[in-house]
Amino acid sequence: MSKxxxxxxxxxxxxxxxxAIVADVxxxxHEVSAVGLGRSRLGARLRHWWTRARCRLHGRYDAQLSLExxxxxxxxCAGRNLLIPNPEWFKPEWVALLPRFDQVLCKTRHAEPLFAQLGCATRYTGFTCADRFDPAVPRQATFFHLAGRSTAKGTDVVIEAWRRHPEWPCLTVVQRxxxxxxxxxxxxxxxMAGYLDDAGLQRLQNAHRFHICPSEIEGFGHSIAEAMSVxxxxxxxxxxxxNExxxxxxGLLLDCTPGEQMGLGRRYRVSVDAIEAGVARALQLSPPACAALGQRARARFLQRDAAxxxxxxAVLSGAPASVQGQEAGHRHG
Incomplete structure (x- = not known):
């Protein structure tokens, strides 16, 4: 068993x-060590040197995966270095370190050319999130928006659109x-601002038939994937x-316009008008049409999770993955 x-x-x-996700998979x-470094620079440096000393004492790891x-x-400290990046948070000073990685593992097809143009050997793996599905929770024809700690989820335009439409169904917003x-x-x-325990959040995710996620930029899209999972x-x-x-x-796609560069990625803005058009389409769907979209979203989530x-x-074993063909929903071009 490799380390x-x-x-x-x-x-x-x-x-x-x-x-947690990568370590659990x-x-x-494999024998896995999951290392989460704190925010303190001094603490992080001490942990760096501690890990190097540990490697000298106990030997190097067979592989190390650096996340973002x-x-x-x-x-x-490892015989093989792998990087799983989030393009929007990739720092210019890290470019010089890329040759030290054997491969860059891409969460999205979108990330592949961004790192290939930097001379990296890239490999698409996709990514996943926790399965939040709870069939015991009754669904209601209401809307849910999970902003969490992020300021790039389009929360302001969602709120502005709802303020223009007091006739719309209830919108629940969860935000720091x-x-x-x-x-x-x-x-x-x-x-709902402030602390919400995980069980409470999961209940809300399942209770709302519609999830509105007009993200400006994502490295993967946990809130989107979790919405699909329910x-x-x-x-x-x-x-x-x-839209990958x-x-x-x-699901339903919202028109947007490109904005400023962020790291290796680009932000996209969804307007209030686009929110209004998207919600109008959602409200016109019949219950059977909503159920069909939701079933296909969950099936897509399960397929991507397994893949x-x-x-x-396969990456860690050194073997090619047996997943054949393009994934459902992946569009070339």
């Missing part, structure tokens, strides 16, 4: 979820307290990589 280390920053949000076939962030002092605004209150808008009708941005997860066969697990296992 594998997965390393990133433990930020209590997306990176922490990624760390690999533990089926690159910690240069740790790269000589520091980002939520007190002037968002309205009869058909419920803003079989919701998902409304999301018609730009990569958001959701297409017209399993990611197989592809990642």
């Amino acid at each position: 594998v280390r997965v390393i990133t920053r433990d930020n209590g949000a997306g990176l922490s979820r990624d760390l 690999l533990r089926a076939h 962030r690159i910690y240069a002092p740790t790269l000589d 307290k520091r980002h939520a605004r007190t002037d968002w209150a309205a009869p058909n808008i419920v803003v 079989g919701a009708v998902v409304l999301t941005t018609d730009a990569a990589p958001m 997860l959701v297409d017209a066969a399993c 990611f697990r197989e592809r990642l296992a």
Whole structure:
């Protein structure tokens, strides 16, 4: 059994979820060490040097997977270095370190050319999220928007659209307290700011038939993928990589315009008009049509989840993945 280390920053949000997901997938076939570094620079440096000293004492890892962030002092601790990046958070100073990676594993097809043009050997693995499905929770014809800690989920335009339409069904927004605004209150808008336990969040995700996710930019799209996992009708941005997860066969796409560059990615803006058009389409769907879209979204999630697990296992075993052909929903061009 080979020794594998997965390393990133433990930020209590997306990176922490990624760390847990990758480590759990690999533990089926490898001895895995999951290392989450804190926010303190001094603490991180001490941890870097501690890991290097440990490698000298106990030997190097067979492979190390760096998630999003690159910690240069740790790269000589493994015989093989792999990077799973989020393009929007990739720093210019990391470009010089890319030759030290054997492969860049891409969560999305969108990321492949971004790293290939930097001279990297890339391999598409896809990615996954936690399966949030709970069939015991009754579905209601209401809308859900999960902003969490991010300021790039299009929350402001969603709220503005709802404020224009007091006749629309209730919208529930879950957002970190520091980002939520007190002037968002309205009869058909419920803003849940502050701490919400995981069981409560899962119940909300399952209780709402429609999830509106007009993300400006994503490295993968956990909130979108989680919405698909519960079989919701998902409304999301018609730009990569958001429309890689959701297409017209399993959700509703919102028109957008390109914005500024962010890292190696680009932000896309969904207007209030586009939200209005998307919600109008959603409200015109019959219950059977909603159920069909939700079933296809969940099926797409399950397919991608299984394919990611197989592809990642193949990378670490050195074998080609047996997943054949293009995934459902992937469009060339």
